Amino acid sequence: MLKTLSKWLIGLLITAVIFVTVYLIWFKSNVNFIYGSHTEVVDSTVFTRPMELTAITEVNILSPDGQTMLPNHTVVVDGGKIISVTVGGTIPFNARVINGYGKYLIPGLVDSHMHLLKSPNDLLLYVANGVTHVRDLGGSPERLKLREEIEQGRVGPRLFVTSPPIDSWSYFKGVFMEFITFHKNTHSVEDAKSMVKEFVEQGYDAIKTYHLDMPSYRAVNKLAAELGIPTIGHLPLTLELSELAVTQQTEIAHIEEIVRVLIREFGSINEKGSEAFYAYVEARCDEIIDDLLANDITVNTVLRYSESFYNQFSNLEMVLKQIPIEYANPGLVEGTEEVAGYKVGWLPGYNQFEAVSDINEEGYKRNEIFWKAYAQAHHILLKAMVRRGVHLIAGTDSGGNLVVPGFALHDELDSLNASGMSTAQALTTATVNPAKLMRSNAGVIDVGRRADLVLLNKNPLVDIGNTRTIDTVILNGRVFGRNQLDAMLAAVKQANDNSRKVNIDKYSNPV
Numbered sequence: 001m002l003k004t005l006s007k008w009l010i011g012l013l014i015t016a017v018i019f020v021t022v023y024l025i026w027f028k029s030n031v032n033f034i035y036g037s038h039t040e041v042v043d044s045t046v047f048t049r050p051m052e053l054t055a056i057t058e059v060n061i062l063s064p065d066g067q068t069m070l071p072n073h074t075v076v077v078d079g080g081k082i083i084s085v086t087v088g089g090t091i092p093f094n095a096r097v098i099n100g101y102g103k104y105l106i107p108g109l110v111d112s113h114m115h116l117l118k119s120p121n122d123l124l125l126y127v128a129n130g131v132t133h134v135r136d137l138g139g140s141p142e143r144l145k146l147r148e149e150i151e152q153g154r155v156g157p158r159l160f161v162t163s164p165p166i167d168s169w170s171y172f173k174g175v176f177m178e179f180i181t182f183h184k185n186t187h188s189v190e191d192a193k194s195m196v197k198e199f200v201e202q203g204y205d206a207i208k209t210y211h212l213d214m215p216s217y218r219a220v221n222k223l224a225a226e227l228g229i230p231t232i233g234h235l236p237l238t239l240e241l242s243e244l245a246v247t248q249q250t251e252i253a254h255i256e257e258i259v260r261v262l263i264r265e266f267g268s269i270n271e272k273g274s275e276a277f278y279a280y281v282e283a284r285c286d287e288i289i290d291d292l293l294a295n296d297i298t299v300n301t302v303l304r305y306s307e308s309f310y311n312q313f314s315n316l317e318m319v320l321k322q323i324p325i326e327y328a329n330p331g332l333v334e335g336t337e338e339v340a341g342y343k344v345g346w347l348p349g350y351n352q353f354e355a356v357s358d359i360n361e362e363g364y365k366r367n368e369i370f371w372k373a374y375a376q377a378h379h380i381l382l383k384a385m386v387r388r389g390v391h392l393i394a395g396t397d398s399g400g401n402l403v404v405p406g407f408a409l410h411d412e413l414d415s416l417n418a419s420g421m422s423t424a425q426a427l428t429t430a431t432v433n434p435a436k437l438m439r440s441n442a443g444v445i446d447v448g449r450r451a452d453l454v455l456l457n458k459n460p461l462v463d464i465g466n467t468r469t470i471d472t473v474i475l476n477g478r479v480f481g482r483n484q485l486d487a488m489l490a491a492v493k494q495a496n497d498n499s500r501k502v503n504i505d506k507y508s509n510p511v
Contacts, residue, residue: 036118060100072088078092096479102457162207193219207230224248298393302396303382394412
């Protein structure tokens with residue numbers, strides 16, 4: 001009898017283990033689908049180009065201070081670097097010549113906040129959009145290998161990789177989040193410090209902070225500073241903004257981080273009113289900026305993404321038609337029905353920001369007021385930061401809702417310009433500012449600099465939207481003409497179409 005019962009219990013246990021294992025594999029597969037891992041991968045080797053001696057003649061070049069275009073220059077690149085910048089100038093023998101007459105040469109663009117997730121095709125989208133350097137703020141160990149492949153000649157923007165985001169969740173939430181995301185969960189201050197040491201040894205470019213408790217947050221920043229590695233990321237949920245005066249965090253990952261704390265300080269926007277909230281933000285700006293400047297803290301803008309929350313809430317169908325959705329990884333766009341409660345797609349029914357069909361009029365109005373105020377607070381802070389000279393860099397948070405890699409950086413520059421930055425100031429946030437921050441030897445057109453350049457058909461200092469008028473991209477001395485760039489876009493679109501489960505023709509807006 002006991003033998004029979006024992007066998008029955010063992011069989012039941014084995015069955016349960018098999019069931020749980022199969023379920024976890026199924027669940028993880030669906031999460032990976034959301035991250036884009038099931039999408040057909042483009043063979044990027046077909047776009048490989050050699051470094052070659054190249055001269056761009058009679059071109060207008062962006063001045064080193066980024067304020068003007070200097071006419072009639074010849075820029076020569078060789079071995080991945082700019083070897084001469086002259087007025088007029090001679091063309092070296094055997095150089096490939098690009099006629100730059102009537103065109104405008106700028107440094108390659110930098111997206112300072114993106115997430116590649118499991119979507120390597122995005123690398124081609126960045127190159128096709130003139131983005132020659134990206135910063136993956138939350139990279140897995142696989143990203144370090146990809147960084148090396150790009151340095152060895154794989155077609156893609158130069159890759160800056162932070163550590164996986166570090167959190168201080170409860171044990172069970174931490175286990176779950178580590179299973180479905182790239183995040184790492186700490187259990188103590190000492191555990192957090194051990195992670196920092198491990199990430200430094202693995203070769204990450206920076207440490208990414210996320211939802212840490214205050215003791216761990218301070219310990220991570222202190223140790224990182226001692227080890228000479230920057231810390232980038234979110235602010236703890238319990239942080240008081242006075243902490244900015246003493247924190248050793250070197251970069252805030254979004255203006256949104258400050259907005260969230262201000263909302264917590266202010267209280268209910270719906271109860272107290274939007275105008276009172278705007279006045280509160282205005283009143284707090286200078287004190288916050290004093291601390292940012294005194295502590296030399298860089299702020300990553302991510303403005304367009306935060307602006308989009310209201311648009312996704314109020315008219316999702318409309319905004320889906322305004323983005324080049326066909327180039328975005330179908331996994332991110334479609335989400336999945338298989339993971340209950342995991343609402344992460346872009347389309348109606350899966351979008352976390354959309355107004356749900358059963359919301360009542362009062363609930364709709366409260367959300368509308370909140371999201372409008374949320375966006376406006378970003379504009380108030382940005383204008384004050386620009387006025388006071390805070391070090392700003394342009395990021396998109398691609399991987400987030402309706403943020404199409406590569407294309408989104410041009411949208412971000414549009415938003416920065418519309419919110420009060422001059423065209424020159426906006427362009428600086430995507431060129432020289434991030435280059436200085438990363439010490440990347442790029443960001444300026446000058447002798448000895450890395451040959452990451454974008455040749456435009458129109459002047460971006462006249463209209464920031466002209467950063468989209470790309471004729472040629474030079475990536476580490478490798479030349480990609482318009483035909484190659486168009487081929488990259490076509491290849492990504494075809495791979496997406498081959499992998500798509502949901503028809504998006506009603507939203508398609510080819511670029």
